[in-house]
Amino acid sequence: GLSTEGGRRQDVALNTLGGKGVFLKELETVLLANEADIAVHSMKDVETIRPTEFVIGAVLPRADRRDVLIGAASIDEIPHGAKIGTSAPRRAAQLLNHRPDCRVVTFRGNVATRLAKLEAGEVDATFLAAAGLERLGQLEVGQALAVEGWVPAAAQGAIGIECLGENSRVIELVGAIDDKASHLEVRADRALLAGLGGTCHSPVAVDSTYEDGRIRMNVALFSADGAERLDDSTEFVAGDDAAPALLARKMLKNAGPAIVRNFGGPE
Numbered sequence: 001g002l003s004t005e006g007g008r009r010q011d012v013a014l015n016t017l018g019g020k021g022v023f024l025k026e027l028e029t030v031l032l033a034n035e036a037d038i039a040v041h042s043m044k045d046v047e048t049i050r051p052t053e054f055v056i057g058a059v060l061p062r063a064d065r066r067d068v069l070i071g072a073a074s075i076d077e078i079p080h081g082a083k084i085g086t087s088a089p090r091r092a093a094q095l096l097n098h099r100p101d102c103r104v105v106t107f108r109g110n111v112a113t114r115l116a117k118l119e120a121g122e123v124d125a126t127f128l129a130a131a132g133l134e135r136l137g138q139l140e141v142g143q144a145l146a147v148e149g150w151v152p153a154a155a156q157g158a159i160g161i162e163c164l165g166e167n168s169r170v171i172e173l174v175g176a177i178d179d180k181a182s183h184l185e186v187r188a189d190r191a192l193l194a195g196l197g198g199t200c201h202s203p204v205a206v207d208s209t210y211e212d213g214r215i216r217m218n219v220a221l222f223s224a225d226g227a228e229r230l231d232d233s234t235e236f237v238a239g240d241d242a243a244p245a246l247l248a249r250k251m252l253k254n255a256g257p258a259i260v261r262n263f264g265g266p267e
Helices: 022-032 089-098 111-119 130-135 168-175 180-196 242-254
Strands: 039-042 054-059 067-070 083-085 103-105 125-129 159-164 204-211 214-222 229-237
Touching (some): 022 039, 022 159, 089 103, 111 125, 180 204, 180 242, 229 242
Parallel strands (some): 083 103
Antiparallel strands (some): 039 159, 204 214, 214 229
8 A cells, every 4th residue: 555754754743744735745645647537535635725736526424423522521621730631733723722721732643542642641632533433343432522612623434535637537437336325425525725815724614504405504613722612603595605715805804813813814
């Protein structure tokens, strides 16, 4: 199998290595060399602005989009002053917004590594994606957090199939497994991120749900320290990229400087 720098260097925060895109670049080099027809990605790790050579040909049916808290029964029940392990700016800011008494430390690795670190007492609690636990058959681990109170990452739980845009044969083949609703939800989330000009440092949470040809989108923006939070929502015809971009502009206009500095504005 192919290993990536992001997978090998799990002692370093992703934004130090260059962000989540560190996982993609090596896979895409293989695609460009025609050594593979497709690359499979967790869509929440795919950079918003993509090289034009590549397309997401399909999105598989979306798994559970929630985060799972491990080490406490709820956010409120985390012990006072607890040390929480996460390398995700969204999780860190959202936690500190709820629980400013907690201390966040960088925490990376696969599921087994993180659970072992938690068991060893390196931290008091941590977060994992429910989708990842589900795929590993570990549904019994931790407490899933309802999206109404704890907003997930953009495209969380979605798997995308990437291929070269010029490879029409492969695009047609993978299109047969595309899940329309999941693809439209991911498209909406990514249009919002593009409108915000977010990076791997940007604490943004978004939950888009597709129903009857429409998308309902709930968004939360945070300051890095979690002290400030701005929520907004919108509803629009699925596939309309202008609507989430408009919401992004509105939120950046209404947000305070501590939030705005984490976003670059429309790409």
